[in-house]
Every structure is written in C-alpha cells, then in structure tokens.
Amino acid sequence: MNRPASATQAYDKKREQLLRAAATCFNEKGYSGTSLKDVARHLGLTDAAIYYYMNNKRQLLFECYLRAVQAGEEAMTLGEDHSGVGLERARVYLTRHLELLCGESGPFAIMSEIPALDQEQRALILNHSRQHSRRFEALLLQGVKDGSIKDCDIRMTGNAIMGSINWIPKWFRGDAQQARQIVATFPAVLLGGLQCA
Amino acid sequence: MNRPASATQAYDKKREQLLRAAATCFNEKGYSGTSLKDVARHLGLTDAAIYYYMNNKRQLLFECYLRAVQAGEEAMTLGEDHSGVGLERARVYLTRHLELLCGESGPFAIMSEIPALDQEQRALILNHSRQHSRRFEALLLQGVKDGSIKDCDIRMTGNAIMGSINWIPKWFRGDAQQARQIVATFPAVLLGGLQCA
DNA sequence: AGCCTATTTTAATGGCTATTAAAATACGCT
DNA sequence: AGCGTATTTTAATAGCCATTAAAATAGGCT
Numbered sequence: 001m002n003r004p005a006s007a008t009q010a011y012d013k014k015r016e017q018l019l020r021a022a023a024t025c026f027n028e029k030g031y032s033g034t035s036l037k038d039v040a041r042h043l044g045l046t047d048a049a050i051y052y053y054m055n056n057k058r059q060l061l062f063e064c065y066l067r068a069v070q071a072g073e074e075a076m077t078l079g080e081d082h083s084g085v086g087l088e089r090a091r092v093y094l095t096r097h098l099e100l101l102c103g104e105s106g107p108f109a110i111m112s113e114i115p116a117l118d119q120e121q122r123a124l125i126l127n128h129s130r131q132h133s134r135r136f137e138a139l140l141l142q143g144v145k146d147g148s149i150k151d152c153d154i155r156m157t158g159n160a161i162m163g164s165i166n167w168i169p170k171w172f173r174g175d176a177q178q179a180r181q182i183v184a185t186f187p188a189v190l191l192g193g194l195q196c197a
Numbered sequence: 198m199n200r201p202a203s204a205t206q207a208y209d210k211k212r213e214q215l216l217r218a219a220a221t222c223f224n225e226k227g228y229s230g231t232s233l234k235d236v237a238r239h240l241g242l243t244d245a246a247i248y249y250y251m252n253n254k255r256q257l258l259f260e261c262y263l264r265a266v267q268a269g270e271e272a273m274t275l276g277e278d279h280s281g282v283g284l285e286r287a288r289v290y291l292t293r294h295l296e297l298l299c300g301e302s303g304p305f306a307i308m309s310e311i312p313a314l315d316q317e318q319r320a321l322i323l324n325h326s327r328q329h330s331r332r333f334e335a336l337l338l339q340g341v342k343d344g345s346i347k348d349c350d351i352r353m354t355g356n357a358i359m360g361s362i363n364w365i366p367k368w369f370r371g372d373a374q375q376a377r378q379i380v381a382t383f384p385a386v387l388l389g390g391l392q393c394a
Numbered sequence: 395a396g397c398c399t400a401t402t403t404t405a406a407t408g409g410c411t412a413t414t415a416a417a418a419t420a421c422g423c424t
Numbered sequence: 425a426g427c428g429t430a431t432t433t434t435a436a437t438a439g440c441c442a443t444t445a446a447a448a449t450a451g452g453c454t
Contacts, residue, residue: 011400029312032229035441048443049402057442112309112367115226156382159368160361167360170309185353192390208430232411245413246432254412 015053017043019067022060023109027169031061031113062121064109069128071100071108076135086143087194093139094161094187101168102179110169133158140194149194161190212250214240216264219257220306224366228258228310259318261306266325268297268305273332283340284391290336291358291384298365299376307366330355337391346391358387 021042025034036047036057054060079093101108111129114122137158143149164186172178218239222231233244233254251257276290298305308326311319334355340346361383369375 014401030227030229030310032227033310033313036443037441045401046403047441048404051443052401110309112307113227113230116230152385153378153382156378157386159379160383160386163364163368164357164361166367167364170363171356171360181350181353182356185350186357188349189354189357189387189390192392193386193388195389211431233413234411242431243433244411245434248413249431 011053014043018050018053019060019063020107023064023067023107023169026061026064026109026113027107031116058116058118058121061109061113062117062125065111065114065117065121065125068108068111069125069132071105072097072132073128075100076132079139080135085146085148086139086141087148087191090136090139090143090149090194091187091191093136094165094191095183097165098168098183098186101165102172102174102182107172107174108169111166133162136162143194147196150196152194157194164190208250211240215247215250216257216260217304220261220264220304220366223258223261223306223310224304228313255313255315255318258306258310259314259322262308262311262314262318262322265305265308266322266329268302269294269329270325272297273329276336277332282343282345283336283338284345284388287333287336287340287346287391288384288388290333291362291388292380294362295365295380295383298362299369299371299379304369304371305366308363330359333359340391344393347393349391354391361387 018039022034022039024042025038028034029038036050039060040047040050050060054063075093075097078096079089079091082089082092084092100106111125114125114129117125137154140149140152140154140157144151144154168182172182215236219231219236221239222235225231226235233247236257237244237247247257251260272290272294275293276286276288279286279289281289297303308322311322311326314322334351337346337349337351337354341348341351365379369379
C-alpha cells in the first residue's frame, strides 16, 4: 500500500521511545541485567512487540550507542569549528556535549557494554569512540601549542576528562535543575586545571 | 580437625584471587553478562567450585564492592588526617585512592551494578558510597572556607571528580606504566581547576 | 459494513546459567 | 600404606529469557 508518511512517522517516533526506554534500563541494570520485558514495560507493551521495531536485543544496544556517539560527534565538530585557542575550543565541545547528554534528547546509554555487541557493531562503535578521543586530544594538543593549555600528559588528561563525562548517565536522572548545574560546573572543573599559569 | 593456619591461609588466598577474577570479568562484561564459568576459567576451575568459596554469585559482587569501598575509605581517611588546607587534603586523598585503584591490590570492580545486589547488601554499599561522597564534599567545603579552593557548586564538583575515578576500572588494565601516569596526571587535572586565582 | 494493513499479543521453543548434591580426587599426616 | 579432610568435578534441576510463528486486535479508507 501507499504507506503514507503519517504511518512511518508514528513508527519512527515509537522506535525513538523504544531506544530511550532501553537506555534507561541499560543505565540502571546493565545490558544483560535488562530483559526485553523490562524495556517493554516502559512502553506498556509485551516483550515480543519489541521485535516489530528491532531485530533483536543487541540491535537495541547498538542503536543506543549510535545515538550516544552521534551526540559526541556533533559536539566535537562544534568545538573544532569554533574559532579560538585550544582551551576555548575544548570548552565549547565539552559544554555542548554536556548539554546534549543532559538535555531533552536524552537519556543516552552509558557506553560500558561494548563487549556485548557483535563483531561488526563493536568495531564500528570502538572506531567512533577512539576517533572521538583522538579528536579531543588534538584539541588539547593545539591548546598546548598555542599556549592556552599547560604542558601535560595529553592522553591521560583526556582520559580523566572523558571518564567524568562517561559516568554521567550512571547517576543523572533527567532533572532539569541538575542539568543546568552540570553544564555550569563540569567545564570549569574539568578544564580549569589545564589553564596556563 | 585442627584446621591449621596453613589450610585457612590457602583458602583465604584463593578467595582473594576469586574476587580479583570476578572483578576483572565484571569490569569487562558486566555482572549479568558474566557467567560463573567465565570467572572459574580465570582460575582453571569449574563453575561449581566457586561455591566452595562463595555462597552465590551475588556474594561475589558484594564482596568486590566491599573491597572497592574499603580502598576508598582508607584513602579518604588518609586525606582527612593530613594536616594542611582543604585542597591539599583533597589531593592526598585523591592521589592515594588512585594509587590503590591502579596498584597491586587491584583490580577493583567498577561500582556500576548496585541494583543487582539484594536489599541489605545494596543498602550497605549505598551507605558507604554516600558517606564517601559526603566526606569528599566536606574536604572541598573546608577548602573553600580556608581559601584554598575557589567558590563552586560543591556537590557537582564532587560528582565531576568522582565520576572520573569511578570510570577508571572500565579502561585501566593493570599496566604499571599507565598506573604511574594516572597517579601523576589525574590529581593535577581534577583539582587544578579548583585552585584559587 | 468490510477490507487491508499496522500493531500487538499469545503460545511455543531452546539455550544458557545459577545452584545443589553426590561422587571423585588430592593431599597432609601418622 | 592408609585415614581423614580439603578441594574439585560430574551430573541433574529448575528458572529465566531471547526469539519466532501464528493468531488476534485496531484503525483508516472505500
């Protein structure tokens, strides 16, 4: 039939809700600790209904990670495109990433169960993840070179900052007030230590 | 019989190894994603043999968390007992915590699956965890009052710093070189931003 | 009303895994 | 060698859960 846009739109919308419900569950109880029944309950459905929207449980995790990765990339690109010294660009990225993580498009899944993906999915996500780290390290290096960031172990500095961000989905529960505090405080804390004396 | 110390010592030693193996598995694949067979394989045993040392799988997670919590408390106490301004005490704590996390007594389990514990275990661990946060916030507050730390949202600042630490078990794999870098870099990055201008 | 499709449910199936009990093995000690 | 305990394995049980196919429902369109 002529599957009019209205139908597909409803489908896509519900698919989104499904991913959000899954992210919520995964963040709370982990991937394997979450049953499809858990996810379905969030939407008032039966577990089997999920297969109308998703091939299998792994796909659910994979697409959650895709969403998370895309948010990171959007923020990173914004930082890279910003004109200014390295420290400023890092701040633009970081702030935007936090806004996304804690904003209306959430919740996002904590990226802690990459081993649960299958070969190809894992490779793809790991790729994005490593790219993200490298791009951030590039911003830091730039900052060191342009004198806005003090000399430091760039790899470890990146690890320290990224870890703080990665952990957020574990405790942030969508409170708007808290979201503002995160966006206001995290960049200051995480980047303040890098400033040149 | 006269269960001589030698026997109990061997038992305790193997129990420790078991906890370390479990922590390794849990960090990689999550609590539910880890089968007792996985853990047993690390020790060259069968899954059923684990029950000689542990009541059940949950107990394994619980005792992993106890170890992690104790390491944090040891470090926190060291910081609190140190004489100096708030920022210095926070640095002592943080450095020691990192040394422990990345040192010979590891690996420690990432504390991300508290919901998998049963009622009492969960309450106990949550209690310790919250105490830990409050004690750290107290150090920060002290720093603000004695002028070593700039005015900031203490709760969120604590969240930012703790998140970075909490995430470490997810990527640190026991490399000694890396451990040194972590201990050298993390305190500078995570506390540098708090210094008064 | 009645058709056609979209959506959801019901009802299997099979595999994995925690847990237990009983049997087997290893090992120190006499 | 042989007893007695410590440790580990084998084998069985039972429950949960992902996945599938077929049946049921709902809603738009004519």
